[in-house]
Amino acid sequence: MKEINMSVGLNQKLQEAKNINLSESQERLEKMYIDGQWISADTGQTFEVCNPATGELVAKVADGSGIETKQAIDAAHLAFKEWAVTSAKERGKILKKAQQIMQERADEIAKLVVLENGKPFKEAKGEVNFALDYFDWFAEEARRAYGTLVPSPFPHKRLWVQSQPLGVVAAITPWNFPAAMIVRKIAPALAAGCTVVLKPAEQTPLTALAIAKVCHDAGVPPGVLNVVLGSNPIPISEEMLNNPKVKKIGFTGSTEVGKLLMAKAAQSLKRVSFELGGNAPFIVFEDADLEAAVDGAIAIKYLRVGGQSCICANRIYVQEAIAEEFIAAFVAKAKKLKIGSGFEPGVDLGPLINETARNKVHQLVEDAVARGGEIALGASYLTKGDYASGSFYAPTVLLKVEDLWPICQEEVFGPVAPILTFQTEEEVVARANHTNYGLASYLYTRDLGRVVRVSEALEYGLIGVNDAAGYTHEIPFGGFKESGLGREGGAKGLEDYLEVKSVVVNLAQ
Ligand code: NAD
Numbered sequence: 354m355k356e357i358n359m360s361v362g363l364n365q366k367l368q369e370a371k372n373i374n375l376s377e378s379q380e381r382l383e384k385m386y387i388d389g390q391w392i393s394a395d396t397g398q399t400f401e402v403c404n405p406a407t408g409e410l411v412a413k414v415a416d417g418s419g420i421e422t423k424q425a426i427d428a429a430h431l432a433f434k435e436w437a438v439t440s441a442k443e444r445g446k447i448l449k450k451a452q453q454i455m456q457e458r459a460d461e462i463a464k465l466v467v468l469e470n471g472k473p474f475k476e477a478k479g480e481v482n483f484a485l486d487y488f489d490w491f492a493e494e495a496r497r498a499y500g501t502l503v504p505s506p507f508p509h510k511r512l513w514v515q516s517q518p519l520g521v522v523a524a525i526t527p528w529n530f531p532a533a534m535i536v537r538k539i540a541p542a543l544a545a546g547c548t549v550v551l552k553p554a555e556q557t558p559l560t561a562l563a564i565a566k567v568c569h570d571a572g573v574p575p576g577v578l579n580v581v582l583g584s585n586p587i588p589i590s591e592e593m594l595n596n597p598k599v600k601k602i603g604f605t606g607s608t609e610v611g612k613l614l615m616a617k618a619a620q621s622l623k624r625v626s627f628e629l630g631g632n633a634p635f636i637v638f639e640d641a642d643l644e645a646a647v648d649g650a651i652a653i654k655y656l657r658v659g660g661q662s663c664i665c666a667n668r669i670y671v672q673e674a675i676a677e678e679f680i681a682a683f684v685a686k687a688k689k690l691k692i693g694s695g696f697e698p699g700v701d702l703g704p705l706i707n708e709t710a711r712n713k714v715h716q717l718v719e720d721a722v723a724r725g726g727e728i729a730l731g732a733s734y735l736t737k738g739d740y741a742s743g744s745f746y747a748p749t750v751l752l753k754v755e756d757l758w759p760i761c762q763e764e765v766f767g768p769v770a771p772i773l774t775f776q777t778e779e780e781v782v783a784r785a786n787h788t789n790y791g792l793a794s795y796l797y798t799r800d801l802g803r804v805v806r807v808s809e810a811l812e813y814g815l816i817g818v819n820d821a822a823g824y825t826h827e828i829p830f831g832g833f834k835e836s837g838l839g840r841e842g843g844a845k846g847l848e849d850y851l852e853v854k855s856v857v858v859n860l861a862q
Pocket of ligand 1: 530
Protein backbone atom coordinates (compact mmCIF):
# COMPACT_ATOMS: atom_id res chain seq x y z
CA MET A 354 0.00 0.00 0.00
CA LYS A 355 1.47 3.29 -1.06
CA GLU A 356 1.70 6.22 1.30
CA ILE A 357 0.01 9.41 0.14
CA ASN A 358 2.17 12.50 0.61
CA MET A 359 0.02 15.23 2.14
CA SER A 360 2.71 16.84 4.22
CA VAL A 361 2.15 20.38 5.47
CA GLY A 362 4.41 22.61 7.57
CA LEU A 363 3.52 21.69 11.10
CA ASN A 364 6.42 22.90 13.15
CA GLN A 365 5.93 26.63 12.81
CA LYS A 366 2.30 26.33 13.91
CA LEU A 367 3.23 24.17 16.85
CA GLN A 368 5.63 26.87 17.99
CA GLU A 369 2.72 29.32 17.89
CA ALA A 370 0.68 26.92 19.98
CA LYS A 371 3.34 26.88 22.64
CA ASN A 372 3.01 30.62 23.05
CA ILE A 373 -0.56 30.43 24.26
CA ASN A 374 -1.30 31.64 27.74
CA LEU A 375 -2.58 28.64 29.65
CA SER A 376 -4.84 30.86 31.76
CA GLU A 377 -2.97 32.74 34.47
CA SER A 378 -1.19 29.87 36.09
CA GLN A 379 0.28 26.80 34.44
CA GLU A 380 0.56 25.29 37.91
CA ARG A 381 -3.18 25.37 38.50
CA LEU A 382 -3.88 23.61 35.25
CA GLU A 383 -1.76 20.68 36.36
CA LYS A 384 -3.70 19.98 39.56
CA MET A 385 -6.99 18.32 40.38
CA TYR A 386 -9.99 20.42 41.44
CA ILE A 387 -11.55 19.18 44.66
CA ASP A 388 -13.83 21.12 47.03
CA GLY A 389 -12.96 24.40 45.31
CA GLN A 390 -9.19 23.84 45.75
CA TRP A 391 -6.45 22.93 43.24
CA ILE A 392 -4.64 19.94 44.70
CA SER A 393 -1.77 17.59 43.84
CA ALA A 394 -2.06 13.82 44.03
CA ASP A 395 -1.66 12.33 47.49
CA THR A 396 1.42 10.47 46.22
CA GLY A 397 2.81 13.62 44.58
CA GLN A 398 2.92 11.73 41.30
CA THR A 399 2.07 13.14 37.89
CA PHE A 400 1.38 11.75 34.42
CA GLU A 401 2.14 13.16 31.01
CA VAL A 402 -0.22 14.60 28.44
CA CYS A 403 1.24 14.49 24.93
CA ASN A 404 0.36 16.16 21.65
CA PRO A 405 -0.85 13.47 19.21
CA ALA A 406 0.41 15.53 16.24
CA THR A 407 4.02 15.56 17.46
CA GLY A 408 4.34 13.25 20.42
CA GLU A 409 5.65 16.25 22.39
CA LEU A 410 4.96 16.70 26.09
CA VAL A 411 2.17 19.25 26.63
CA ALA A 412 1.86 19.10 30.43
CA LYS A 413 2.29 16.98 33.51
CA VAL A 414 -0.83 16.60 35.61
CA ALA A 415 -1.60 15.21 39.04
CA ASP A 416 -1.99 11.43 38.98
CA GLY A 417 -4.80 10.72 41.40
CA SER A 418 -6.57 7.52 42.38
CA GLY A 419 -9.11 6.23 44.91
CA ILE A 420 -7.97 8.48 47.79
CA GLU A 421 -8.62 11.73 45.94
CA THR A 422 -11.82 10.32 44.46
CA LYS A 423 -13.13 9.63 47.97
CA GLN A 424 -12.20 13.17 49.03
CA ALA A 425 -14.04 14.55 46.03
CA ILE A 426 -17.12 12.40 46.73
CA ASP A 427 -17.16 13.54 50.38
CA ALA A 428 -16.93 17.18 49.24
CA ALA A 429 -19.71 16.66 46.67
CA HIS A 430 -21.88 14.93 49.27
CA LEU A 431 -21.47 17.82 51.71
CA ALA A 432 -22.07 20.45 49.05
CA PHE A 433 -25.23 18.69 47.85
CA LYS A 434 -27.18 19.76 50.95
CA GLU A 435 -27.07 23.43 50.00
CA TRP A 436 -26.89 23.14 46.23
CA ALA A 437 -30.03 20.98 46.10
CA VAL A 438 -32.06 23.68 47.87
CA THR A 439 -30.51 26.63 46.03
CA SER A 440 -33.31 27.94 43.83
CA ALA A 441 -33.36 26.77 40.23
CA LYS A 442 -33.26 30.42 39.17
CA GLU A 443 -30.06 30.99 41.14
CA ARG A 444 -28.45 27.81 39.79
CA GLY A 445 -29.43 28.92 36.31
CA LYS A 446 -27.80 32.33 36.85
CA ILE A 447 -24.50 30.67 37.76
CA LEU A 448 -24.70 28.41 34.69
CA LYS A 449 -25.38 31.45 32.47
CA LYS A 450 -22.32 33.09 33.97
CA ALA A 451 -20.31 29.95 33.18
CA GLN A 452 -21.51 30.14 29.58
CA GLN A 453 -20.39 33.77 29.35
CA ILE A 454 -16.93 33.10 30.83
CA MET A 455 -16.40 30.04 28.65
CA GLN A 456 -17.34 32.13 25.62
CA GLU A 457 -14.72 34.72 26.61
CA ARG A 458 -12.12 31.94 26.93
CA ALA A 459 -13.25 29.97 23.86
CA ASP A 460 -10.02 30.51 21.91
CA GLU A 461 -7.82 29.55 24.84
CA ILE A 462 -9.84 26.41 25.61
CA ALA A 463 -9.97 25.44 21.91
CA LYS A 464 -6.17 25.63 21.80
CA LEU A 465 -5.99 23.19 24.71
CA VAL A 466 -8.34 20.87 22.82
CA VAL A 467 -6.01 21.00 19.79
CA LEU A 468 -2.92 20.40 21.90
CA GLU A 469 -4.20 17.34 23.71
CA ASN A 470 -6.72 15.91 21.21
CA GLY A 471 -5.22 16.92 17.85
CA LYS A 472 -8.36 18.05 15.99
CA PRO A 473 -8.15 21.16 13.76
CA PHE A 474 -8.46 24.48 15.60
CA LYS A 475 -11.62 25.50 13.71
CA GLU A 476 -13.28 22.25 14.69
CA ALA A 477 -12.06 22.59 18.29
CA LYS A 478 -13.52 26.10 18.48
CA GLY A 479 -16.80 24.76 17.10
CA GLU A 480 -16.79 22.10 19.81
CA VAL A 481 -16.12 24.63 22.58
CA ASN A 482 -18.92 26.89 21.32
CA PHE A 483 -21.27 23.92 21.09
CA ALA A 484 -20.27 22.80 24.61
CA LEU A 485 -20.84 26.17 26.26
CA ASP A 486 -24.35 26.41 24.85
CA TYR A 487 -25.28 23.42 27.02
CA PHE A 488 -24.76 25.76 30.01
CA ASP A 489 -27.27 28.11 28.42
CA TRP A 490 -29.83 25.43 27.55
CA PHE A 491 -29.76 23.83 31.00
CA ALA A 492 -29.68 27.20 32.81
CA GLU A 493 -33.13 27.68 31.29
CA GLU A 494 -34.28 24.09 31.76
CA ALA A 495 -33.41 24.27 35.48
CA ARG A 496 -36.57 26.36 36.02
CA ARG A 497 -38.77 23.86 34.22
CA ALA A 498 -38.40 20.80 36.44
CA TYR A 499 -42.17 20.97 36.98
CA GLY A 500 -44.15 18.65 39.17
CA THR A 501 -47.79 17.69 38.66
CA LEU A 502 -50.90 17.87 40.78
CA VAL A 503 -52.81 14.67 40.07
CA PRO A 504 -56.64 14.47 40.36
CA SER A 505 -57.28 12.28 43.41
CA PRO A 506 -59.73 9.36 43.35
CA PHE A 507 -60.44 10.06 47.06
CA PRO A 508 -62.16 13.26 48.29
CA HIS A 509 -60.01 13.40 51.44
CA LYS A 510 -56.65 12.90 49.71
CA ARG A 511 -54.43 15.08 47.58
CA LEU A 512 -51.74 13.71 45.29
CA TRP A 513 -48.79 15.40 43.76
CA VAL A 514 -45.66 14.30 41.97
CA GLN A 515 -42.43 16.23 42.27
CA SER A 516 -38.85 15.89 41.07
CA GLN A 517 -35.77 16.13 43.22
CA PRO A 518 -32.07 16.07 42.37
CA LEU A 519 -30.53 12.60 42.58
CA GLY A 520 -27.50 13.55 44.68
CA VAL A 521 -23.82 13.02 43.92
CA VAL A 522 -23.20 12.10 40.27
CA ALA A 523 -19.94 10.47 39.13
CA ALA A 524 -19.16 11.36 35.52
CA ILE A 525 -16.59 9.63 33.29
CA THR A 526 -15.86 11.14 29.88
CA PRO A 527 -13.84 10.33 26.71
CA TRP A 528 -11.10 12.20 24.84
CA ASN A 529 -12.76 12.68 21.45
CA PHE A 530 -14.91 15.66 22.49
CA PRO A 531 -13.03 16.77 25.61
CA ALA A 532 -15.21 19.88 26.12
CA ALA A 533 -18.67 18.92 24.82
CA MET A 534 -18.94 15.54 26.55
CA ILE A 535 -18.14 17.20 29.88
CA VAL A 536 -20.50 20.16 29.67
CA ARG A 537 -23.30 17.90 28.33
CA LYS A 538 -23.07 16.09 31.70
CA ILE A 539 -22.21 18.76 34.25
CA ALA A 540 -24.66 21.41 32.97
CA PRO A 541 -27.80 19.25 33.41
CA ALA A 542 -26.50 17.77 36.67
CA LEU A 543 -25.81 21.18 38.21
CA ALA A 544 -29.07 22.59 36.79
CA ALA A 545 -31.02 19.76 38.43
CA GLY A 546 -29.33 20.43 41.80
CA CYS A 547 -26.92 17.48 41.75
CA THR A 548 -23.23 17.73 42.56
CA VAL A 549 -20.56 16.13 40.40
CA VAL A 550 -17.27 14.26 40.59
CA LEU A 551 -15.83 14.21 37.08
CA LYS A 552 -13.08 11.97 35.73
CA PRO A 553 -12.05 13.10 32.25
CA ALA A 554 -10.09 10.87 29.88
CA GLU A 555 -6.39 10.60 30.74
CA GLN A 556 -5.50 11.87 27.24
CA THR A 557 -7.41 15.16 27.65
CA PRO A 558 -7.41 16.41 31.27
CA LEU A 559 -6.41 20.02 30.48
CA THR A 560 -9.70 20.93 28.81
CA ALA A 561 -11.55 19.50 31.83
CA LEU A 562 -9.50 21.66 34.21
CA ALA A 563 -10.14 24.75 32.08
CA ILE A 564 -13.88 24.05 32.32
CA ALA A 565 -13.59 23.56 36.08
CA LYS A 566 -11.88 26.96 36.27
CA VAL A 567 -14.74 28.47 34.26
CA CYS A 568 -17.25 27.04 36.75
CA HIS A 569 -15.15 28.17 39.71
CA ASP A 570 -14.98 31.73 38.36
CA ALA A 571 -18.72 31.69 37.58
CA GLY A 572 -19.47 31.12 41.28
CA VAL A 573 -20.17 27.38 41.39
CA PRO A 574 -19.72 26.75 45.15
CA PRO A 575 -16.87 24.55 46.47
CA GLY A 576 -17.65 20.83 46.26
CA VAL A 577 -20.45 21.22 43.70
CA LEU A 578 -18.09 20.32 40.84
CA ASN A 579 -14.92 18.30 41.41
CA VAL A 580 -12.40 16.98 38.89
CA VAL A 581 -10.27 13.93 39.69
CA LEU A 582 -7.47 12.98 37.31
CA GLY A 583 -5.55 9.76 36.91
CA SER A 584 -3.50 7.78 34.44
CA ASN A 585 -5.31 4.62 35.57
CA PRO A 586 -9.11 4.93 35.45
CA ILE A 587 -9.79 1.78 37.45
CA PRO A 588 -9.07 2.84 41.08
CA ILE A 589 -11.04 6.04 40.42
CA SER A 590 -14.04 4.27 38.93
CA GLU A 591 -13.92 1.56 41.65
CA GLU A 592 -14.30 4.24 44.33
CA MET A 593 -17.13 5.86 42.35
CA LEU A 594 -18.90 2.51 41.97
CA ASN A 595 -18.43 1.32 45.55
CA ASN A 596 -19.07 4.55 47.44
CA PRO A 597 -22.68 4.65 48.67
CA LYS A 598 -22.69 8.45 48.53
CA VAL A 599 -22.64 8.27 44.71
CA LYS A 600 -26.17 7.94 43.36
CA LYS A 601 -25.51 7.86 39.65
CA ILE A 602 -22.78 6.98 37.13
CA GLY A 603 -22.89 9.05 33.95
CA PHE A 604 -20.51 7.52 31.41
CA THR A 605 -19.57 8.38 27.83
CA GLY A 606 -17.13 6.01 26.19
CA SER A 607 -16.88 2.58 24.63
CA THR A 608 -19.59 -0.06 24.86
CA GLU A 609 -17.01 -2.47 26.28
CA VAL A 610 -16.23 -0.26 29.30
CA GLY A 611 -19.92 0.68 29.64
CA LYS A 612 -20.79 -2.98 30.17
CA LEU A 613 -18.11 -3.36 32.85
CA LEU A 614 -19.38 -0.29 34.70
CA MET A 615 -23.00 -1.42 34.46
CA ALA A 616 -22.22 -4.81 35.95
CA LYS A 617 -20.48 -3.16 38.89
CA ALA A 618 -23.10 -0.43 39.34
CA ALA A 619 -25.69 -3.19 39.66
CA GLN A 620 -24.19 -4.20 43.04
CA SER A 621 -25.74 -1.12 44.65
CA LEU A 622 -28.34 -0.41 41.94
CA LYS A 623 -26.86 2.99 41.16
CA ARG A 624 -28.58 4.90 38.39
CA VAL A 625 -26.65 4.78 35.13
CA SER A 626 -26.69 6.89 31.97
CA PHE A 627 -24.52 5.58 29.15
CA GLU A 628 -23.53 7.21 25.87
CA LEU A 629 -21.59 4.45 24.12
CA GLY A 630 -20.19 3.42 20.78
CA GLY A 631 -21.86 3.59 17.37
CA ASN A 632 -21.80 2.04 13.91
CA ALA A 633 -23.68 4.58 11.82
CA PRO A 634 -25.06 3.63 8.40
CA PHE A 635 -25.17 6.44 5.82
CA ILE A 636 -27.76 5.54 3.15
CA VAL A 637 -27.97 7.28 -0.21
CA PHE A 638 -31.04 6.51 -2.35
CA GLU A 639 -31.02 6.98 -6.12
CA ASP A 640 -33.38 9.99 -5.94
CA ALA A 641 -31.09 11.90 -3.52
CA ASP A 642 -29.40 15.22 -4.22
CA LEU A 643 -26.07 13.56 -5.04
CA GLU A 644 -23.86 16.55 -4.33
CA ALA A 645 -25.47 17.13 -0.94
CA ALA A 646 -25.12 13.43 -0.14
CA VAL A 647 -21.42 13.40 -1.05
CA ASP A 648 -20.77 16.54 1.02
CA GLY A 649 -22.71 15.09 3.95
CA ALA A 650 -20.83 11.79 3.77
CA ILE A 651 -17.44 13.53 3.61
CA ALA A 652 -18.34 15.73 6.58
CA ILE A 653 -19.68 12.99 8.83
CA LYS A 654 -16.94 10.52 7.86
CA TYR A 655 -13.78 12.63 7.94
CA LEU A 656 -14.45 16.03 9.46
CA ARG A 657 -15.46 15.04 13.00
CA VAL A 658 -12.20 14.29 14.82
CA GLY A 659 -10.97 12.55 11.67
CA GLY A 660 -13.57 9.80 12.00
CA GLN A 661 -13.11 9.34 15.76
CA SER A 662 -16.68 10.21 16.70
CA CYS A 663 -19.49 7.94 17.87
CA ILE A 664 -21.84 9.37 15.21
CA CYS A 665 -19.41 9.19 12.28
CA ALA A 666 -20.59 7.27 9.22
CA ASN A 667 -19.14 3.79 9.64
CA ARG A 668 -20.76 2.20 6.57
CA ILE A 669 -21.89 4.07 3.46
CA TYR A 670 -24.69 2.36 1.47
CA VAL A 671 -25.36 3.69 -2.04
CA GLN A 672 -28.19 2.51 -4.31
CA GLU A 673 -26.74 0.70 -7.33
CA ALA A 674 -28.01 3.07 -10.04
CA ILE A 675 -25.94 5.98 -8.66
CA ALA A 676 -23.06 4.07 -7.06
CA GLU A 677 -20.46 4.75 -9.73
CA GLU A 678 -21.18 8.48 -9.80
CA PHE A 679 -21.27 8.74 -6.00
CA ILE A 680 -18.00 6.84 -5.52
CA ALA A 681 -16.16 8.96 -8.10
CA ALA A 682 -17.32 12.22 -6.49
CA PHE A 683 -16.65 10.95 -2.96
CA VAL A 684 -13.11 9.77 -3.74
CA ALA A 685 -12.34 13.03 -5.56
CA LYS A 686 -13.36 15.05 -2.50
CA ALA A 687 -11.60 12.76 -0.04
CA LYS A 688 -8.38 13.13 -2.04
CA LYS A 689 -8.43 16.88 -1.51
CA LEU A 690 -8.62 16.72 2.29
CA LYS A 691 -5.69 18.37 4.01
CA ILE A 692 -4.10 16.54 6.92
CA GLY A 693 -1.83 18.01 9.54
CA SER A 694 -1.51 19.67 12.91
CA GLY A 695 -4.69 21.29 14.20
CA PHE A 696 -2.89 24.64 14.23
CA GLU A 697 -2.11 24.58 10.50
CA PRO A 698 -4.58 26.84 8.62
CA GLY A 699 -6.92 24.99 6.30
CA VAL A 700 -6.31 21.59 7.86
CA ASP A 701 -9.32 19.22 7.65
CA LEU A 702 -8.08 16.26 9.68
CA GLY A 703 -5.63 15.93 12.51
CA PRO A 704 -3.86 12.80 13.77
CA LEU A 705 -5.54 9.87 15.47
CA ILE A 706 -5.38 10.08 19.25
CA ASN A 707 -2.43 7.69 19.62
CA GLU A 708 -0.51 4.81 18.11
CA THR A 709 -2.84 2.18 19.55
CA ALA A 710 -5.78 3.83 17.81
CA ARG A 711 -3.86 4.06 14.53
CA ASN A 712 -2.84 0.41 14.69
CA LYS A 713 -6.43 -0.68 15.38
CA VAL A 714 -7.72 1.26 12.36
CA HIS A 715 -5.01 -0.15 10.11
CA GLN A 716 -5.65 -3.72 11.28
CA LEU A 717 -9.32 -3.40 10.32
CA VAL A 718 -8.31 -2.05 6.90
CA GLU A 719 -5.77 -4.83 6.36
CA ASP A 720 -8.31 -7.44 7.40
CA ALA A 721 -10.83 -6.06 4.86
CA VAL A 722 -8.20 -6.08 2.11
CA ALA A 723 -7.14 -9.63 2.97
CA ARG A 724 -10.79 -10.71 2.62
CA GLY A 725 -10.99 -9.20 -0.88
CA GLY A 726 -11.85 -5.54 -0.25
CA GLU A 727 -10.56 -3.03 -2.78
CA ILE A 728 -8.65 0.14 -1.87
CA ALA A 729 -9.94 3.21 -3.74
CA LEU A 730 -7.90 5.61 -1.62
CA GLY A 731 -5.39 5.67 1.23
CA ALA A 732 -5.14 2.64 3.52
CA SER A 733 -1.75 3.73 4.86
CA TYR A 734 0.05 5.33 7.76
CA LEU A 735 1.45 8.83 7.11
CA THR A 736 4.96 8.82 8.52
CA LYS A 737 7.15 11.12 6.45
CA GLY A 738 8.32 14.68 7.09
CA ASP A 739 6.10 16.60 9.50
CA TYR A 740 4.01 13.49 10.03
CA ALA A 741 6.96 11.58 11.46
CA SER A 742 6.15 11.97 15.18
CA GLY A 743 2.35 12.03 15.08
CA SER A 744 -0.25 9.28 14.62
CA PHE A 745 -1.54 10.35 11.20
CA TYR A 746 -3.54 8.06 8.92
CA ALA A 747 -4.51 8.72 5.32
CA PRO A 748 -8.19 9.25 4.44
CA THR A 749 -9.23 5.87 3.13
CA VAL A 750 -12.02 4.56 0.88
CA LEU A 751 -12.70 0.83 0.65
CA LEU A 752 -14.95 -0.84 -1.96
CA LYS A 753 -16.28 -4.38 -2.40
CA VAL A 754 -16.53 -4.98 1.34
CA GLU A 755 -19.24 -7.08 3.00
CA ASP A 756 -21.65 -6.35 5.85
CA LEU A 757 -20.42 -9.08 8.16
CA TRP A 758 -16.73 -8.26 7.95
CA PRO A 759 -15.17 -6.55 11.02
CA ILE A 760 -14.72 -3.31 9.03
CA CYS A 761 -18.53 -3.05 8.87
CA GLN A 762 -19.41 -4.63 12.21
CA GLU A 763 -16.89 -2.86 14.46
CA GLU A 764 -16.68 0.82 15.28
CA VAL A 765 -13.71 1.79 13.05
CA PHE A 766 -12.98 5.14 14.77
CA GLY A 767 -10.76 6.50 12.03
CA PRO A 768 -10.83 8.10 8.55
CA VAL A 769 -11.95 4.96 6.73
CA ALA A 770 -15.04 4.89 4.51
CA PRO A 771 -16.31 1.44 3.45
CA ILE A 772 -18.77 1.97 0.56
CA LEU A 773 -21.35 -0.75 -0.14
CA THR A 774 -24.15 -0.89 -2.70
CA PHE A 775 -27.80 -1.98 -2.40
CA GLN A 776 -30.85 -2.54 -4.57
CA THR A 777 -34.01 -2.02 -2.51
CA GLU A 778 -35.22 0.04 0.44
CA GLU A 779 -36.27 -3.03 2.40
CA GLU A 780 -32.86 -4.64 1.87
CA VAL A 781 -30.84 -1.63 2.96
CA VAL A 782 -32.90 -1.07 6.11
CA ALA A 783 -32.32 -4.68 7.17
CA ARG A 784 -28.59 -4.39 6.46
CA ALA A 785 -28.32 -1.03 8.23
CA ASN A 786 -30.00 -2.45 11.34
CA HIS A 787 -27.82 -5.57 11.37
CA THR A 788 -25.52 -4.40 14.18
CA ASN A 789 -25.53 -4.34 17.97
CA TYR A 790 -25.12 -0.57 17.89
CA GLY A 791 -27.92 1.97 17.46
CA LEU A 792 -26.65 5.53 17.90
CA ALA A 793 -26.81 7.57 14.67
CA SER A 794 -27.88 6.92 11.09
CA TYR A 795 -28.33 9.02 7.97
CA LEU A 796 -30.49 8.82 4.86
CA TYR A 797 -30.53 10.93 1.72
CA THR A 798 -33.67 10.92 -0.45
CA ARG A 799 -36.23 13.33 -1.89
CA ASP A 800 -39.14 10.92 -1.40
CA LEU A 801 -41.23 11.97 1.61
CA GLY A 802 -42.90 8.59 1.98
CA ARG A 803 -39.48 6.96 2.11
CA VAL A 804 -38.30 9.48 4.71
CA VAL A 805 -41.15 8.41 6.98
CA ARG A 806 -40.86 4.66 6.32
CA VAL A 807 -37.09 4.44 6.66
CA SER A 808 -36.73 6.76 9.64
CA GLU A 809 -39.39 4.74 11.46
CA ALA A 810 -37.70 1.44 10.58
CA LEU A 811 -34.12 2.36 11.49
CA GLU A 812 -33.19 1.24 15.02
CA TYR A 813 -31.15 4.31 15.93
CA GLY A 814 -31.46 7.14 18.45
CA LEU A 815 -30.58 9.82 15.88
CA ILE A 816 -31.72 9.88 12.25
CA GLY A 817 -30.28 12.58 9.98
CA VAL A 818 -32.55 13.02 6.94
CA ASN A 819 -30.65 14.87 4.21
CA ASP A 820 -28.60 16.16 7.11
CA ALA A 821 -25.24 15.07 8.47
CA ALA A 822 -24.57 17.85 10.96
CA GLY A 823 -25.33 15.73 14.02
CA TYR A 824 -27.68 16.99 16.72
CA THR A 825 -28.31 20.11 18.73
CA HIS A 826 -28.97 21.09 22.36
CA GLU A 827 -32.75 21.14 22.07
CA ILE A 828 -33.20 17.43 21.23
CA PRO A 829 -32.35 14.37 23.31
CA PHE A 830 -29.32 12.38 22.22
CA GLY A 831 -28.60 8.73 22.96
CA GLY A 832 -28.57 5.22 21.63
CA PHE A 833 -30.70 2.15 20.98
CA LYS A 834 -29.34 -1.34 21.72
CA GLU A 835 -25.68 -1.43 22.90
CA SER A 836 -25.13 2.25 22.13
CA GLY A 837 -26.43 3.37 25.48
CA LEU A 838 -29.04 3.99 28.13
CA GLY A 839 -30.76 7.28 28.86
CA ARG A 840 -30.56 10.54 26.94
CA GLU A 841 -28.45 13.70 27.14
CA GLY A 842 -29.62 17.12 25.95
CA GLY A 843 -33.14 18.34 25.32
CA ALA A 844 -35.69 18.33 28.15
CA LYS A 845 -34.94 14.62 28.75
CA GLY A 846 -31.36 15.56 29.62
CA LEU A 847 -32.54 17.17 32.87
CA GLU A 848 -34.88 14.30 33.77
CA ASP A 849 -31.95 11.89 33.89
CA TYR A 850 -30.58 13.79 36.93
CA LEU A 851 -33.89 13.87 38.82
CA GLU A 852 -35.62 11.38 41.07
CA VAL A 853 -39.44 11.30 40.99
CA LYS A 854 -41.38 11.40 44.24
CA SER A 855 -45.15 10.92 44.68
CA VAL A 856 -46.71 12.61 47.72
CA VAL A 857 -50.01 11.41 49.17
CA VAL A 858 -51.65 13.81 51.66
CA ASN A 859 -54.49 12.49 53.80
CA LEU A 860 -56.62 15.53 54.78
CA ALA A 861 -58.65 13.53 57.29
CA GLN A 862 -55.68 13.17 59.64
P1 NAD B 1 -13.08 4.36 26.68
O1 NAD B 1 -14.30 3.58 27.04
O2 NAD B 1 -11.81 3.64 26.53
O3 NAD B 1 -12.81 5.50 27.77
C1 NAD B 1 -13.81 6.41 28.17
C2 NAD B 1 -13.55 6.81 29.59
O4 NAD B 1 -13.63 5.65 30.43
C3 NAD B 1 -12.19 7.43 29.84
O5 NAD B 1 -12.31 8.45 30.81
C4 NAD B 1 -11.37 6.27 30.39
O6 NAD B 1 -10.33 6.69 31.24
C5 NAD B 1 -12.42 5.51 31.17
N1 NAD B 1 -12.14 4.07 31.28
C6 NAD B 1 -11.46 3.28 30.40
N2 NAD B 1 -11.41 2.02 30.86
C7 NAD B 1 -12.05 2.01 32.04
C8 NAD B 1 -12.33 0.99 33.00
N3 NAD B 1 -11.94 -0.28 32.81
N4 NAD B 1 -13.02 1.34 34.10
C9 NAD B 1 -13.43 2.60 34.28
N5 NAD B 1 -13.20 3.61 33.42
C10 NAD B 1 -12.52 3.31 32.30
O7 NAD B 1 -13.47 5.18 25.38
P2 NAD B 1 -12.58 6.24 24.60
O8 NAD B 1 -11.59 5.52 23.78
O9 NAD B 1 -12.10 7.31 25.53
O10 NAD B 1 -13.69 6.92 23.68
C11 NAD B 1 -14.12 6.37 22.50
C12 NAD B 1 -15.44 5.65 22.70
O11 NAD B 1 -16.40 6.54 23.24
C13 NAD B 1 -16.02 5.20 21.37
O12 NAD B 1 -16.58 3.92 21.50
C14 NAD B 1 -17.10 6.24 21.10
O13 NAD B 1 -18.13 5.82 20.25
C15 NAD B 1 -17.60 6.51 22.48
N6 NAD B 1 -18.28 7.82 22.54
C16 NAD B 1 -19.64 7.83 22.64
C17 NAD B 1 -20.31 9.05 22.65
C18 NAD B 1 -21.81 9.11 22.76
O14 NAD B 1 -22.33 10.18 22.99
N7 NAD B 1 -22.51 8.00 22.60
C19 NAD B 1 -19.59 10.24 22.57
C20 NAD B 1 -18.20 10.19 22.47
C21 NAD B 1 -17.55 8.96 22.46
